[in-house]
Amino acid sequence: MATTVAMEPGADIAGNAPTKNERLLRFVAEIAELTTPEKIHWVDGSEEEHRQLTDELVEAGTLTRLTSPDFPNSFAAFSDPADVARVESRTFICSEQERDAGFTNNWCEPSEMRETLQGVFDGCMRGRTMYVIPFVMGHLDAEDPKFGVEITDSAYVVASMRIMARIGTDVLKKIDELGAFFVPAVHSVGAPLAPGQQDVPWPCNDEKYIVHFPETREIWSYGSGYGGNALLGKKCYALRIASVMARDEGWLAEHMLILKLTSPQGKSYYISGAFPSACGKTNLALIDPTLEGWTAETLGDDITWIRPGKEGEFRVVNPEAGYFGVAPGTGWHTNANAMRAIAKGNSIFTNCALTDDGGVWWEGMTPETPEHLVDWRGQDWTPDSEAPAAHPNARFCTPIDQTDMLAEEYFAPDGVKLDAILFGGRRKTTVPLVTESRDWNHGIFFGATLSSATTAAAEGAVGQVRRDPMAMLPFIGYDAGDYLNHWVRVSGEAEADKLPKIFLVNWFRRNRDGGFAWPGFAENSRVLKWVVERIEGTAEAQETPIGFTPTPEALDTTGLDITEADLHDALKVDGQEWAEELADIENWFARFGDSLPDSIVAELDELRRRVKTSTA
Ligand SMILES: Nc1nc2c(ncn2[C@@H]2O[C@H](COP(=O)(O)OP(=O)(O)OP(=O)(O)O)[C@@H](O)[C@H]2O)c(=O)[nH]1
Numbered sequence: 126m127a128t129t130v131a132m133e134p135g136a137d138i139a140g141n142a143p144t145k146n147e148r149l150l151r152f153v154a155e156i157a158e159l160t161t162p163e164k165i166h167w168v169d170g171s172e173e174e175h176r177q178l179t180d181e182l183v184e185a186g187t188l189t190r191l192t193s194p195d196f197p198n199s200f201a202a203f204s205d206p207a208d209v210a211r212v213e214s215r216t217f218i219c220s221e222q223e224r225d226a227g228f229t230n231n232w233c234e235p236s237e238m239r240e241t242l243q244g245v246f247d248g249c250m251r252g253r254t255m256y257v258i259p260f261v262m263g264h265l266d267a268e269d270p271k272f273g274v275e276i277t278d279s280a281y282v283v284a285s286m287r288i289m290a291r292i293g294t295d296v297l298k299k300i301d302e303l304g305a306f307f308v309p310a311v312h313s314v315g316a317p318l319a320p321g322q323q324d325v326p327w328p329c330n331d332e333k334y335i336v337h338f339p340e341t342r343e344i345w346s347y348g349s350g351y352g353g354n355a356l357l358g359k360k361c362y363a364l365r366i367a368s369v370m371a372r373d374e375g376w377l378a379e380h381m382l383i384l385k386l387t388s389p390q391g392k393s394y395y396i397s398g399a400f401p402s403a404c405g406k407t408n409l410a411l412i413d414p415t416l417e418g419w420t421a422e423t424l425g426d427d428i429t430w431i432r433p434g435k436e437g438e439f440r441v442v443n444p445e446a447g448y449f450g451v452a453p454g455t456g457w458h459t460n461a462n463a464m465r466a467i468a469k470g471n472s473i474f475t476n477c478a479l480t481d482d483g484g485v486w487w488e489g490m491t492p493e494t495p496e497h498l499v500d501w502r503g504q505d506w507t508p509d510s511e512a513p514a515a516h517p518n519a520r521f522c523t524p525i526d527q528t529d530m531l532a533e534e535y536f537a538p539d540g541v542k543l544d545a546i547l548f549g550g551r552r553k554t555t556v557p558l559v560t561e562s563r564d565w566n567h568g569i570f571f572g573a574t575l576s577s578a579t580t581a582a583a584e585g586a587v588g589q590v591r592r593d594p595m596a597m598l599p600f601i602g603y604d605a606g607d608y609l610n611h612w613v614r615v616s617g618e619a620e621a622d623k624l625p626k627i628f629l630v631n632w633f634r635r636n637r638d639g640g641f642a643w644p645g646f647a648e649n650s651r652v653l654k655w656v657v658e659r660i661e662g663t664a665e666a667q668e669t670p671i672g673f674t675p676t677p678e679a680l681d682t683t684g685l686d687i688t689e690a691d692l693h694d695a696l697k698v699d700g701q702e703w704a705e706e707l708a709d710i711e712n713w714f715a716r717f718g719d720s721l722p723d724s725i726v727a728e729l730d731e732l733r734r735r736v737k738t739s740t741a
Pocket residue numbers: 400401402403404405406407408409426427449450451453454455459582632633641644645646649
């Protein structure tokens with residue numbers, strides 16, 4: 126049962142708590158003392174509690190209940206226009222040594238940051254309820270379950286965490302039973318209420334802090350209520366903190382989807398893919414192959430934990446329980462599997478547009494555009510309006526078990542054997558549709574040099590090419606060079622012939638007319654087929670300076686509407702483009718200082734040599 130304790134002077138927090146875990150009781154008491162909420166609510170994760178919280182959120186104007194039968198038991202939320210994406214410039218890794226945060230992170234000396242946080246969190250929950258959410262990332266029955274407790278003053282965060290992670294009574298029981306370690310994660314929107322003060326629908330603060338203390342495995346988040354800034358199990362825990370745990374414990378926490386692909390012969394393959402935010406993970410995770418006889422099932426769309434198995438293999442699990450997917454571009458014609466999951470309801474849509482019949486809409490959902498909408502800013506909208514109706518980083522938050530194509534292995538606590546890893550980015554030029562690495566270390570080089578145009582998933586300019594190692598640039602919780610070293614080292618945990626094969630992909634290359642050279646989406650199944658055939662050793666490839674690419678005949682284009690010129694543009698390896706790329710990679714590597722692995726430096730020398738020979 127959910128318990129709520131009013132915070133009067135002398136309130137007995139421990140006596141009214143559904144746990145006897147002393148560390149947890151101390152954590153809750155300390156944060157309550159610091160932030161001075163009106164009430165403490167221990168979240169049980171029940172249906173009844175969810176109903177009560179969402180009723181309150183509707184009352185407060187944070188949520189709009191959708192009345193269209195197309196969106197059962199679902200809600201729309203609209204954020205403050207200044208709180209629409211992850212804030213990388215306000216995200217900190219506060220390791221004891223600055224060197225251990227590395228050049229990809231903002232660093233601040235931990236005691237200094239703690240002092241700052243004590244200041245901003247002081248009284249920050251006044252007039253609000255403080256929710257205590259016990260959660261587990263991954264399975265409750267995993268060998269080594271990874272627990273967390275998020276304290277938040279946002280009921281929207283509670284309702285969203287209930288979709289994105291396993292939360293509540295069962296989790297708390299297990300923490301108590303095992304006396305288990307949990308990651309303490311504190312979140313506040315940073316908007317205390319004076320007595321009688323009217324609340325706003327989306328409280329937040331201009332000042333934002335998304336802070337991680339990797340050594341003590343703590344998370345503190347202030348000022349934002351949006352996505353990865355506020356749902357602390359996701360990027361903050363399952364990537365930044367987990368990457369540090371993984372370094373110390375010999376595994377990998379990665380920004381990857383997991384797909385199960387079954388061939389016409391009935392053999393299944395598990396493929397993970399690391400693409401930067403808003404570069405196609407959810408779409409590939411939910412693909413409907415266009416090729417006869419091939420079927421796809423999904424295990425996850427955003428985060429993958431890779432652990433050594435007992436038989437010299439790598440095994441993968443998805444630690445999350447829901448999708449927090451980019452809405453624009455998700456439609457019946459591009460991603461019907463996502464649409465079917467959404468249509469089952471139980472979802473929260475943030476920054477989408479409202480339709481006149483009480484549903485939501487976003488650009489790309491349907492081929493025809495509604496005549497009238499209320500856009501994400503609450504303004505009347507018609508097809509003549511200039512700005513998009515949904516924010517480009519509008520999101521659907523939907524339980525993963527509503528997916529028809531969910532692989533049953535999603536529920537296996539120790540996951541499945543990983544066969545291949547794809548690294549991909551959003552590049553208009555240079556990077557061909559698919560390239561196979563020569564070996565594991567060459568594959569790490571693909572990951573280390575991965576690059577992509579920036580998207581609306583984070584604040585800042587969109588469309589600028591930046592290096593994004595393993596699609597983890599904003600999520601590596603420690604020094605980026607040490608992280609690459611860890612990738613090199615971790616291969617020793619598996620048997621050489623059981624290591625996943627590594628590929629580089631690019632769905633976004635442009636043709637000579639500026640359009641996409643490759644149709645992408647469901648047609649990417651043709652690339653997956655080639656990947657599988659390379660695993661089996663049956664597909665043709667040509668060796669290029671950058672790795673193995675398909676011969677045009679090796680890629681199955683049966684029934685595909687693509688011109689020879691486009692296919693050529695999608696697959697080509699251009700010496701001049703790669704000469705320019707090399708210069709950029711050299712600048713990138715220079716930023717690592719001396720923490721770059723020698724084997725990766727050697728890969729760069731090798732690439733330089735091969736490109737030179739090919740253009741000579
Ligand atoms: N041209 C092209 N666009 C694609 C393809 N796959 C996805 N996209 C577009 O890329 C955008 C983001 O795709 P998602 O699948 O949501 O990206 P994601 O990597 O899951 O994003 P995060 O949730 O931010 O991590 C959408 O607008 C898609 O329409 C593709 O194969 N080709």
